[in-house]
Every structure is written in structure tokens, then in C-alpha cells.
Amino acid sequence: VTAVATSVAGLGIGDYDGQRKIIKYGAEQRGVRWNNAAGVWLSRPQPSLFYHQSWWTDVHAVSGAWTYLTGPRNATGGIPGQSDFAWNPLAIHRADAAYAAGLRMQEKVEWLLWTWIAGDSYDLATVYFDLDQGDVISTLISATAGSHIGTQVTSDGAVRKTRTTGWANSGIPTPNKALLAPHLYAKHNGGINNDVFLEWVSVHWRWVGDPTP
Amino acid sequence: MASWHAVNVPDAAPKIASTLAALGTGQYDGHIGIIRLGTYPDIHTEEFVWNASTSKWIGSSEYQVVTGNDAWAMDWARQPLSRIRNKWCRPNGGVSWQIIGPHGGLYTGVTLPAATLVVQVQSQYNAASFASAGQLLVRDQLVSYTGVSDVTTGRIQFTGCSGGSGAMDGNSSGSTFTPVIPFTQANGGDQGGWGTVGVIVDHVAEMFTAGFTLEERLDGFINGTTDLTSLELAAFYLNMNAGEDLGAASNYPGLDVTADLVPNLLGPGVKITGPAYDMGGYSQPGTHKCEDERGFERRTSAWTAWSSGTPTKRFLWPLLYGRHNIATKSNGEAYSVNLSLRWVSP
Numbered sequence: 001v002t003a004v005a006t007s008v009a010g011l012g013i014g015d016y017d018g019q020r021k022i023i024k025y026g027a028e029q030r031g032v033r034w035n036n037a038a039g040v041w042l043s044r045p046q047p048s049l050f051y052h053q054s055w056w057t058d059v060h061a062v063s064g065a066w067t068y069l070t071g072p073r074n075a076t077g078g079i080p081g082q083s084d085f086a087w088n089p090l091a092i093h094r095a096d097a098a099y100a101a102g103l104r105m106q107e108k109v110e111w112l113l114w115t116w117i118a119g120d121s122y123d124l125a126t127v128y129f130d131l132d133q134g135d136v137i138s139t140l141i142s143a144t145a146g147s148h149i150g151t152q153v154t155s156d157g158a159v160r161k162t163r164t165t166g167w168a169n170s171g172i173p174t175p176n177k178a179l180l181a182p183h184l185y186a187k188h189n190g191g192i193n194n195d196v197f198l199e200w201v202s203v204h205w206r207w208v209g210d211p212t213p
Numbered sequence: 214m215a216s217w218h219a220v221n222v223p224d225a226a227p228k229i230a231s232t233l234a235a236l237g238t239g240q241y242d243g244h245i246g247i248i249r250l251g252t253y254p255d256i257h258t259e260e261f262v263w264n265a266s267t268s269k270w271i272g273s274s275e276y277q278v279v280t281g282n283d284a285w286a287m288d289w290a291r292q293p294l295s296r297i298r299n300k301w302c303r304p305n306g307g308v309s310w311q312i313i314g315p316h317g318g319l320y321t322g323v324t325l326p327a328a329t330l331v332v333q334v335q336s337q338y339n340a341a342s343f344a345s346a347g348q349l350l351v352r353d354q355l356v357s358y359t360g361v362s363d364v365t366t367g368r369i370q371f372t373g374c375s376g377g378s379g380a381m382d383g384n385s386s387g388s389t390f391t392p393v394i395p396f397t398q399a400n401g402g403d404q405g406g407w408g409t410v411g412v413i414v415d416h417v418a419e420m421f422t423a424g425f426t427l428e429e430r431l432d433g434f435i436n437g438t439t440d441l442t443s444l445e446l447a448a449f450y451l452n453m454n455a456g457e458d459l460g461a462a463s464n465y466p467g468l469d470v471t472a473d474l475v476p477n478l479l480g481p482g483v484k485i486t487g488p489a490y491d492m493g494g495y496s497q498p499g500t501h502k503c504e505d506e507r508g509f510e511r512r513t514s515a516w517t518a519w520s521s522g523t524p525t526k527r528f529l530w531p532l533l534y535g536r537h538n539i540a541t542k543s544n545g546e547a548y549s550v551n552l553s554l555r556w557v558s559p
Binding site: 047 | 451
């Protein structure tokens with residue numbers, strides 16, 4: 001018999017390591033397993049954004065500002081207007097209800113980046129737009145009010161280097177709308193060049209519920 | 214309705230360990246086994262289901278590590294024949310068949326640079342359809358021309374050509390072996406595998422060390438060929454650690470993996486092979502005009518044991534490659550490609 005609850009408090013503390021329960025929030029429901037050592041309920045990871053070199057995503061990032069990735073471009077001209085080619089976002093539904101139920105988001109990011117000139121430095125983040133049905137996005141050029149910057153990873157300017165975060169608590173503030181729509185943003189932190197070329201990006205998320213916060 | 218003697222017996226608690234040896238075997242068919250790696254919050258959990266008939270733990274997560282949509286089919290057309298013949302090669306960006314506007318295929322084979330290119334075009338096009346001077350993409354080679362004129366209906370010639378290198382096959386029967394595309398900003402393109410996305414797999418070396426292995430399943434639509442040879446697909450995997458630098462450019466997995474096999478690259482993995490027959494043309498079934506895109510056939514592998522060597526580092530970064538038969542002159546395409554991995558006990 002699998003227990004069902006509508007809040008982390010309702011889940012309570014697991015009876016044994018690995019116990020599975022169901023938490024319902026909004027119109028969603030997810031299975032969570034008790035991790036005895038950590039004292040938390042964890043859901044199965046889901047991708048929120050994944051990407052593979054489509055030749056590369058190129059951003060002429062404004063120094064110090066989070067900028068929407070607009071690639072691909074390349075030395076022979078690229079495909080104007082074909083931005084977001086081959087990076088796939090998967091929306092997170094009813095994060096507002098999940099947070100209200102006591103769940104919190106954890107994220108991890110893996111990426112491999114190619115900077116044109118060593119010495120450049122970039123941050124990369126998943127920017128979630130917190131939206132309700134019918135909400136309008138006025139601009140994607142820079143992170144706007146209402147967007148939530150998630151887990152960030154930083155390049156030290158080395159060429160073709162992996163950067164990963166491991167699982168960590170997400171940096172997003174509490175969502176208060178029905179849907180988190182992930183977008184990929186970069187920020188140029190100085191250096192000679194202002195292009196960032198991404199080869200691979202994987203972003204995953206999971207719910208964590210701590211019944212004894 | 215349960216009868217009086219029926220009792221509900223909860224499933225046994227899952228077995229939890231950090232290695233296969235410690236996990237042991239399942240107590241009953243469908244028993245849950247959990248492998249935990251790392252320390253909270255950076256803790257990785259891999260869930261298995263015991264399969265009694267095979268005495269294996271089968272991972273309950275199917276990791277879709279490569280998906281290729283139809284964001285224009287992945288194309289091997291804009292690459293030199295020396296690269297695509299019997300070598301694993303990454304797909305190219307853009308699809309020559311789908312170029313909007315006039316384009317064609319080499320009618321007469323040439324070795325670039327060549328002063329004149331004779332090109333077969335669709336019957337609705339002629340020399341006037343092209344700019345009087347400009348640039349062409351011939352496979353992956355950029356060729357400039359200063360003049361264009363009609364030879365006969367459906368055939369034109371570009372003159373004053375310069376640039377490019379390599380032998381390019383022609384085909385007087387009209388089948389396009391070497392695509393010729395007016396080069397503009399809108400159809401420039403470049404190599405790289407457009408239309409595929411990849412998901413990186415974590416904790417790979419640790420899982421192998423813990424006693425587990427991977428299985429692969431690959432499927433996709435691959436099109437027919439005009440010369441009765443086939444296109445194979447398979448993945449290679451970069452195996453790297455966090456913060457690792459690929460270093461010199463020579464260590465980067467190139468378009469031609471045969472020439473550029475780098476220390477971090479594992480593979481090829483499970484293969485699927487496309488049809489070795491023409492399947493007719495897309496727009497004119499049963500005929501082969503230069504504008505035809507041939508039909509596609511679904512090919513699928515079953516779950517197949519990992520064959521790409523033992524990963525020794527934490528992450529796998531998947532890359533999709535294709536390989537043509539050595540005799541091919543054709544231009545294979547693939548779309549809707551899916552590659553999945555799952556963990557199993559050996």
C-alpha cells in the first residue's frame with residue numbers, strides 16, 4: 001500500500017530507507033522515495049533542458065548581463081532566425097503548488113563549452129520564466145522581472161572544458177505561477193572575446209521534501 | 214472484491230546498496246533495488262527492478278541520450294566523399310534537398326578547383342534562375358563563379374569558377390551525388406549535427422566500478438540510396454570528468470572519427486543500418502531526379518549490450534555518427550533518431 005499525501009508535512013518521516021510515497025500537488029502527482037541518511041524525500045530526476053552542439057550556440061553576450069542564447073552562428077554565415085536550434089526545453093508544471101506543498105527544487109547542470117579565446121569567462125544559467133496561462137513574454141533578450149535564474153556554472157575561459165554542478169538546491173525564488181519555462185542564458189564576465197560556444201548542456205531537476213525543516 | 218482469506222502483503226522494502234555485490238539478488242520478481250552514489254545533496258540514485266526470469270537487475274530509468282528531430286533531417290551530403298566513404302562521420306547541418314530555390318547536382322564529375330561546373334537542375338530552373346555571379350556550395354566546398362549559362366534544358370554550367378578542393382562525382386543520369394547549392398547567408402550551414410540533442414549521463418565510471426553495465430537501444434528513420442548502399446548510424450561517447458579540458462584541438466572528436474579518434478572517445482556503440490535500396494523518390498516515386506528526397510525506413514535495434522569499452526570517467530557525452538558503405542556516392546539522411554541507455558547487472 002503506497003501512502004499518498006498532499007504536502008511534505010503529510011508525508012512525514014519515512015518508515016524505512018527507500019520507502020516510496022506519492023505526493024499530490026495541483027493536478028500533479030509524483031512518486032518520492034525516502035532517503036534515510038539525508039532525512040528527505042526525493043523524486044526521480046527529470047530533464048528541464050538539454051542541448052547538443054547544433055553547430056554551436058553563440059551569444060554575443062553583453063558584459064555582465066544575462067543574455068538569451070541566440071545561436072547557431074558560424075564562420076560561414078549560419079542560419080539567421082533559426083535560433084534555439086536543437087535545444088529542447090521541458091516545462092515544469094505547477095511548481096507553485098509544489099512549493100506550497102513544501103517541496104523545493106534541486107538542479108544539476110552538465111555542460112561542455114568552447115570559448116574562442118582563452119581568458120574569457122562566462123556564467124551559464126537556466127532562466128525559468130514563471131508564467132500563467134495567457135502570460136506574454138515581452139522580450140527574451142535579457143532576463144526580465146518574473147524570471148528565475150537557476151543553477152549557474154562558470155567557465156574559466158579554458159577551451160573545450162567540462163563544467164558541472166552536481167545536485168544542489170536551486171537558486172530560484174518561490175514560484176507563484178503555474179508553469180516554469182526553462183531558457184538558456186549566458187553572461188559574459190570579461191575578456192577579449194564575447195562569444196560563447198556551447199557544445200552540450202544538460203539540466204536536470206528533482207523535488208526534495210524535508211519533513212523536518 | 215477480496216475474499217475473506219485474502220491479505221494485502223506490502224512489497225518488501227527495497228534493497229539499497231552502493232555496489233552490485235552488496236545489493237545481491239532480488240527476493241522476488243519485481244523487487245526494487247537502489248544504488249546510491251555520492252553524498253547528499255549531490256547524491257545519485259539509480260533504481261532497478263529485479264527480473265527473475267533473467268536473474269538481472271534492470272534499470273527502471275531509460276535515459277534518452279540522443280534525440281534527433283526533423284529540424285531538417287541530418288545530412289551527410291555536404292561532406293567530401295573521402296570523409297563519408299566507409300568512415301564514421303558526424304552529420305552535416307542543413308539538408309541540400311530542402312533548399313528553397315534553385316539548386317542542383319553535378320552532372321560531370323570534377324576535381325576542385327575547376328574552371329567550369331556542369332550542373333543538373335530541376336526542369337523549372339535554368340541559368341536565369343541563378344545570380345550571374347556568386348558562390349556555390351559543392352558538398353562542403355565553397356566555389357566562386359563569374360558566369361552561368363544554359364547548356365540544355367535542365368542543365369546549366371557555371372564558369373569562371375575558383376576555390377574548393379577534392380574530387381566530386383557527377384552523374385549524367387540525373388541522380389544527385391554531389392549537391393550544388395547557391396551559397397547565401399540563408400543556406401550557409403556548417404558541420405555539426407543539427408537536429409540532434411543530447412543528454413549527458415552522470416556517474417558512469419562509478420556505476421561500472423559498482424558492477425553494472427549499460428545497454429543501448431538505437432532507432433531512427435534512414436533514407437534509401439540511389440546506388441544501393443546503406444547508411445549506418447551509431448553513437449560515440451566522450452568520456453570525461455568534471456572540469457576536464459579536452460586540451461589541444463587534436464583531442465576534439467572531429468567530423469571524421471576514423472581520423473580523429475581521441476583518447477576520451479568511446480565507440481561505436483550499437484548500430485542500425487538503413488535500407489540498401491532506393492525506396493523511390495519523395496516527390497516522384499520510382500524515379501530519381503536530382504530534386505528527389507528518397508523515402509525513409511524505420512530501423513530499430515533491440516536493447517543491446519554495451520560494446521564501447523569500459524568508461525573510466527564520470528560523464529558520457531553522446532555524439533551521433535553515420536557511416537556509408539565504401540562504394541557509396543549517395544547522400545544519406547536520417548531523422549527522428551533516438552538513442553537510449555539503461556543500466557543493468559551483467
